[in-house]
Structure formats: structure tokens, C-alpha cells
Amino acid sequence: MLHRRQTLSLLMTSAVALIAALTAGSTSALAQAAPASSAPVRVGEINSYTGLPAFTIPYRQGWQLAVEEINAKGGVLGGRKLEVVSRDDAGKPDDAVRVAQELLSSEKVDLLAGTYFSHIGLAVADFAARNKVPFVAAEPLTDAITWSKGNRYSFRLRPSTYMQAAMLVEEAAKLPAKRWATVAPNYEYGQSAVTWFKQLLKEKRPDVEFVAEQWPAQGKLEAGPTVQALAAANPEAIFNVTFGADLAKLVREGEGRGLFKNRRVVSLLTGEPEYLEPMKDEAPEGWIVTGYPWEQIDTPEHKAFRDAYSARFKESPRQGSVVGYATLKAIAAALDKAGSTEPDKLVAAFRGLSLSSPFGPITFRASDHQATMGAYVGVTTVKDGRGTMKDWRYADGAAYLPGDEAVRALRPAE
Structure with missing residues (x-):
């Protein structure tokens, strides 16, 4: 009887050891097949691809080029690939928030990026704050993203409406015009741009009205009535x-109606090729604008980018x-810089x-x-049958931002 018990005990011990060995081997094999350190870092990207393709298609090609270059050089975090999971927000804040939630919960992205329209950028920024996920607002220009509605998790790349308005005011203040009119789309971006332009211009020129x-x-401008109303006010500049x-x-x-005859126009974004070049020889002459004279910028950084982009997509870059x-x-x-995808470490980075x-x-x-990305400020012209810029300069964004003390008064405490 004792011999039988010893035999059974030995068999059970061997079985347990075998199961443990198999389990350990299986776990080791799985770890070798897909170690966490080699999983791609996933960026959830959201934009208005169907709503504004003139800007967002070149934008998508731009981030595709960047991802290819980054991964060709070894990726991020010591060898992990960078992967973008992209979604269309259909130009609607509710859709943007819905796809942001999908990207976070289903696609398991590590951070969010993108958006074009200001009201959509604000909606995604609010989502990012509530869900404690980093968000890089690529394009939306509203100052609220970084100031009145700024939050710990949201960052913005492009120069804001305040910054670009300040760049244009620098030129507008030199004009003899005292009577001004404004025309802007009736949503956050347009409202913010007009507010800042009026305030900053009056600070430099108290005599303007x-x-x-x-x-x-x-997207629904009725050109006839709009032009008629502007002309009726008889402004000296627009x-x-x-x-x-x-x-x-x-x-x-x-x-056609002579609105711009003998009137100077100061115009936000009009020098960007997305909007200027499609007008071809109908592009306006002499408007003071922010824009992107891509064919004329010969700095080493820009030339390297332009050459790589043109080689990859067989077309010139856009803003x-x-x-x-x-x-x-x-x-x-x-x-x-963070050495991690952990949200708070990314925010700190x-x-x-x-x-x-x-x-x-x-x-x-x-x-x-x-x-502190800047913008190019210059004058529109028509050359070789297409709209472009002349007499331009690069306005460094750092020179058109309020100081840290002023920002503390504009931005809620975290």
C-alpha cells in the first residue's frame, strides 16, 4: 500500500511539473511572439477629410510622409513603429467625439491628433481632458484651445487667430485707412479672428473705426448680398x-462689382496655396495675407521637406x-523625450x-x-497664370504671443 501511495505521489508531482513547464513555455512563446515593447505606438487621428479635402488631403500626405521617415529611422521608444489610425469627423463635433471614443476604447490608441475646424478642435480637446489622453490639435486656430478653455492634455501646433491677427495688424496699422469693414465665417474661428484683429488694430491705431x-x-456665403452690404458701408479697407x-x-x-478698387484688403490664410492657386489668374492682386509661398522658401529645413514631399507624392506641398x-x-x-506612452509623462514631455x-x-x-510655429506674411499677386505671394517675410510665432504672466490670466488653472 505504501509503495502504491509513493508511486501515485510521484506521478502527481511529475504531472504538476509538466503542466507548469508547458504553461511557462507557452507564456514564453507568446511573449517572444508579441512582446509589449515591440507593439506599435498608435496615434488616433481625426479630421474633416470629406468636408475640406483641399486642406486635409495634403495634410494627410504630410503626416504619411512623416510616419514613413520616422519608421525608416527606427521608429520611436527604442524601436517601436509609429502607427496612425485615422477617422473622418464629417465636419461635425458630435461625430468627432464619437470617433475619438472609438479610437480610445476599440483601437487602443495612445494619444489623439488632428482636427481642422475650431469648434471640432474644442470638442476633441474637451474629450481629451475628460479622458486624460494627450491631444495635439494640428490645425484649429481658435485661441480658446490654449487659453480660455485650455487644459492639461491639449496642445496646438499652428499659430492661432491671435497670432496671425497680430501679424496682419502689424501691416494693417501702416495703411492710411481709418474706416474698416470685416467679413468672416460665423463660427468660433471667424469670430475669434475678427475680435482680435479689431482689438489689436485699435491698440496700434486708436483713430480707426x-x-x-x-x-x-x-461654406454658404451669398456673394452678391455680402459684397453689396460691404460696399454700402464705404470702408477704406477690409x-x-x-x-x-x-x-x-x-x-x-x-x-466684378468693384468692391476692391482703391481699397486695401487684409486677409487671413488667403496666401495659402490651397485657397489661392485654385483661383488661377482670378486670384486677387495686392492683398496683405498670411500664407505659404512654398516655391520661394529656400531654407535647408524647408528644401529638404519640399524635395521629399514632391518625390513621394509627385506634387508640390500645401500648407x-x-x-x-x-x-x-x-x-x-x-x-x-517621455520615454513612454504614459499620458502624464507625454504631457510633461x-x-x-x-x-x-x-x-x-x-x-x-x-x-x-x-x-511657436510662425506664418509667412506678404502680398498676393498673379504670376504665370496662378496666384502666389510676393514681398513676403517669415513671422516667427514666438514674437506674436503674450508672455507667461498674461497667459496665466487667460488660461484656467490646472
Whole structure:
């Protein structure tokens, strides 16, 4: 009997050891097949691809180029690939929040990026704060993202409405015009741009007055009535914030009715090739604009980007191309600085992060999470049958931002 018990005990011990060995071997095999350290870092990207393809398609090509370059050089975090999971927000804040939730819960992304329209950027920024996930707002220009509604988890790449308005005011204040009119899309971006332009211009020129405002719905500008109302106010100069198809309608109708004859126009974004080049020889002459004279910038950083982009996509870059490219380059730099995908470590890495961009060095300010990327300020002209810029200069974004003390009064405490 004793011999039988010893035999059974030995068999049970051997069986347990075998199971343990098999289990350990299985776990080891799984770990070798897919170790956590080699899993891609996933970026959830959201944008209005169907709503504004003129900007967002070049933007997508820009981030695709950046991802290819990053991965070709070994990826991030010591060898992990960078992967983008992209979604269309259909130009609607509710859709943007819905896909953000899907990206976070189903796709298991490590951070969020993108958006174009300001009201959509604000919706995703709010989602990011509530869910404690980093969000890099690539394009939306509203100052609320970094100031009045700023939060710990949201950062913005492009120069804001305040920054670009300040760049244009520098030129507008030199004009003899005292009577001004404004025309802008009636949503957050347009409202913010007009507010800052009026305030900053009056600070430099207390003698100016604003005699008319037109607020067409974005994408639905009725050119005839808008031009007629502006002309009736008899301004000496006009500040324009419309873009895309609305801009083309305004230019065509305004030229036809003589609105711009003997009047200077100061215009936000109009020098960007997405909006200027489609007008071809109908592009306006002599408007003071922010934009992107891609064919004329010969700095080493820009030339390297332009050559790589043109070789990859067989076309010239657009403003969106630069924004998409710089957004993913910034994310890669932050990941490597953080050494982790952990949200709080990424947030700490983004604060004060410096990197090179096609426009030169930029820094994400720790005080308000705004990058110091600048814009080109110049005058529109028509050359070889297409719209472009002349007499331009690069306005460094760092020179057009309030100091940290002023920001503390604008931004809620974290």
C-alpha cells in the first residue's frame, strides 16, 4: 500500500511539473511572439477629410510622409513603429467625439491628433481632458484651445487667430485707412479672428473705426448680398477671414462689382496655396495675407521637406502638408523625450518640447501649450497664370504671443 501511495505521489508531482513547464513555455512563446515593447505606438487621428479635402488631403500626405521617415529611422521608444489610425469627423463635433471614443476604447490608441475646424478642435480637446489622453490639435486656430478653455492634455501646433491677427495688424496699422469693414465665417474661428484683429488694430491705431461686419455661414456665403452690404458701408479697407469656396466667391463677386478698387484688403490664410492657386489668374492682386509661398522658401529645413514631399507624392506641398508633417514629427519627438506612452509623462514631455520643422525650429510653450510655429506674411499677386505671394517675410510665432504672466490670466488653472 505504501509503495502504491509513493508511486501515485510521484506521478502527481511529475504531472504538476509538466503542466507548469508547458504553461511557462507557452507564456514564453507568446511573449517572444508579441512582446509589449515591440507593439506599435498608435496615434488616433481625426479630421474633416470629406468636408475640406483641399486642406486635409495634403495634410494627410504630410503626416504619411512623416510616419514613413520616422519608421525608416527606427521608429520611436527604442524601436517601436509609429502607427496612425485615422477617422473622418464629417465636419461635425458630435461625430468627432464619437470617433475619438472609438479610437480610445476599440483601437487602443495612445494619444489623439488632428482636427481642422475650431469648434471640432474644442470638442476633441474637451474629450481629451475628460479622458486624460494627450491631444495635439494640428490645425484649429481658435485661441480658446490654449487659453480660455485650455487644459492639461491639449496642445496646438499652428499659430492661432491671435497670432496671425497680430501679424496682419502689424501691416494693417501702416495703411492710411481709418474706416474698416470685416467679413468672416460665423463660427468660433471667424469670430475669434475678427475680435482680435479689431482689438489689436485699435491698440496700434486708436483713430480707426469699424463701420460694417458681415457674418456668412461657413461654406454658404451669398456673394452678391455680402459684397453689396460691404460696399454700402464705404470702408477704406477690409479685413477678410473667409477661405475655400467662400473666398473664391467673394473675390469673383467683389472684383466684378468693384468692391476692391482703391481699397486695401487684409486677409487671413488667403496666401495659402490651397485657397489661392485654385483661383488661377482670378486670384486677387495686392492683398496683405498670411500664407505659404512654398516655391520661394529656400531654407535647408524647408528644401529638404519640399524635395521629399514632391518625390513621394509627385506634387508640390500645401500648407496642410506642412501641418500634417510637423504634427507627427512633434508626436515622435515627445514620445522619445517621455520615454513612454504614459499620458502624464507625454504631457510633461510636450511642455517645452523643441524640434525642427519645415519652417525652422519651434517650441511648445509650457505656459499655454501653444507652439511657436510662425506664418509667412506678404502680398498676393498673379504670376504665370496662378496666384502666389510676393514681398513676403517669415513671422516667427514666438514674437506674436503674450508672455507667461498674461497667459496665466487667460488660461484656467490646472
